[in-house]
Amino acid sequence: MPDELTHPDRAAIRIDQVLHALADPVRLTIVRELAKLAEGTPCGTIDLPVSKSTRTHHIRTLREAGVVRVRPSGTARITTLRRDDLDALYPGLLDGILNAPH
Amino acid sequence: MPDELTHPDRAAIRIDQVLHALADPVRLTIVRELAKLAEGTPCGTIDLPVSKSTRTHHIRTLREAGVVRVRPSGTARITTLRRDDLDALYPGLLDGILNAPH
DNA sequence: CTCGTAGTACGACGAAATTCGTACTACGAT
DNA sequence: ATCGTAGTACGAATTTCGTCGTACTACGAG
Numbered sequence: 001m002p003d004e005l006t007h008p009d010r011a012a013i014r015i016d017q018v019l020h021a022l023a024d025p026v027r028l029t030i031v032r033e034l035a036k037l038a039e040g041t042p043c044g045t046i047d048l049p050v051s052k053s054t055r056t057h058h059i060r061t062l063r064e065a066g067v068v069r070v071r072p073s074g075t076a077r078i079t080t081l082r083r084d085d086l087d088a089l090y091p092g093l094l095d096g097i098l099n100a101p102h
Numbered sequence: 103m104p105d106e107l108t109h110p111d112r113a114a115i116r117i118d119q120v121l122h123a124l125a126d127p128v129r130l131t132i133v134r135e136l137a138k139l140a141e142g143t144p145c146g147t148i149d150l151p152v153s154k155s156t157r158t159h160h161i162r163t164l165r166e167a168g169v170v171r172v173r174p175s176g177t178a179r180i181t182t183l184r185r186d187d188l189d190a191l192y193p194g195l196l197d198g199i200l201n202a203p204h
Numbered sequence: 205c206t207c208g209t210a211g212t213a214c215g216a217c218g219a220a221a222t223t224c225g226t227a228c229t230a231c232g233a234t
Numbered sequence: 235a236t237c238g239t240a241g242t243a244c245g246a247a248t249t250t251c252g253t254c255g256t257a258c259t260a261c262g263a264g
Contacts, residue, residue, distance in 0.1 A: 015202045016127055023121035024252080054253055056212060075210045075261045090202050092194025100117045100192050126222085156223055158242060163221095177231045177240045 005063065005070050010085045013066035018086070021065035022097065026050055027058045031067065034081045035098050107165065107172050112187045115168035120188070123167035124199065128152055129160050133169065136183045137200050 033046045062068045135148045164170045173180045
């Protein structure tokens with residue numbers, strides 16, 4: 001019984017939470033991979049050095065901050081970057097991070 | 103006997119630490135104010151809802167992450183944003199944050 | 205229907221971060 | 235030389251965060 005996959009709408013996204021969400025190595029990896037992956041790839045394909053529950057926790061953090069959008073698809077979840085919203089709110093921020101030296 | 107005011111040079115700046123440094127409300131306020139203030143304004147002029155020691159702690163965090171440069175000037179400290187370095191490393195990032203809706 | 209897989213919920217533990225007060229140093233002014 | 239001010243250092247208390255294991259739900263395949 002997963003809690004409803006709630007997402008903040010664009011106006012409710014807070015820069016504090018976005019930065020906090022991005023300030024973790026694992027979550028930064030997720031965001032970077034999502035940016036490279038084709039749209040519609042299940043998030044489970046990204047391999048991370050953490051357990052399954054930790055992965056869930058990080059995806060949740062990113063979702064609640066407004067960084068990613070999560071959509072159910074069977075038993076899996078399709079996770080996508082909210083590029084449009086982030087670019088509209090903070091132009092340059094996302095690209096600045098994605099183009100950063102790893 | 104303050105520890106030497108060490109600063110990472112540009113190549114040593116890590117995106118993880120920069121994001122972590124910016125992911126705090128107080129530090130974000132400091133960065134925003136520094137961006138507005140004239141160069142050479144002592145950092146003590148920014149008023150924050152925290153104690154003196156907490157302020158020191160946050161400035162230190164920003165300095166060690168490579169976000170600000172701190173230079174002694176008498177008993178005061180001149181704190182400046184490292185715009186040049188940040189813009190070179192992560193073009194768009196700083197402006198994206200500074201232009202964000204408060 | 206049964207089984208396997210993807211993901212979540214919950215509780216817990218340890219690490220790290222924020223905050224503060226107090227004591228201290230350093231510099232400038234009187 | 236003495237005093238006041240700006241900032242730092244240190245230790246402590248509280249909180250938050252990241253991590254995990256286990257138990258659970260939901261959906262699809264056979």
